[in-house]
Amino acid sequence: GQQLNQSPQSMFIQEGEDVSMNCTSSSIFNTWLWYKQDPGEGPVLLIALYKAGELTSNGRLTAQFGITRKDSFLNISASIPSDVGIYFCAGRGGGSYIPTFGRGTSLIVHP
């Protein structure tokens, strides 16, 4: 089946720093989705990507669909304390309609 590797597993940064995380897949995807999850809540969709090479922004967040279609990146600029949470990538491909999720990147922002 499809496997996603998400890294880093966790990040501890100072407020104001930029953050970068990524996901790689063992197979080609045609959709990448990025979510943020707060403790005890469901994941909230941040950005959706549908084309190789696509670069999409949502406020301070920017995500890219890798050219190889096997990876995606999420960048957060000028982090703030409310960016704390777990960020998940999810990809869909290989003839399946079902997104597969990575294990998440836990982000902690120190004021």
Next chain:
Amino acid sequence: DTGVSQDPRHKITKRGQNVTFRCDPISEHNRLYWYRQTLGQGPEFLTYFQNEAQLEKSRLLSDRFSAERPKGSFSTLEIQRTEQGDSAMYLCASSLGGGAVTGELFFGEGSRLTVL
């Protein structure tokens, strides 16, 4: 609020009991998904409906699990004879899709199950 809603938010039960979770998707969404999430893991796919038809089930969905979406609107997920390993957050998501277009999945707040 017109997002995905799940009920109950929390359920504590004893091993061997049956539990049922309900999901109300975004009203115009024809696709509905159930995922399970344990601590430190990403959501894992359980099953998926397009309208009232259950189109795909994961191998994670043992015989003790059953899901329905009788009128193509709300869905229920029942777990019979619960085991401690069933303790997890059960997430429901919905999307608008047709043909090869999955659309973006929107999640509910989840139902957390604790089996004692």
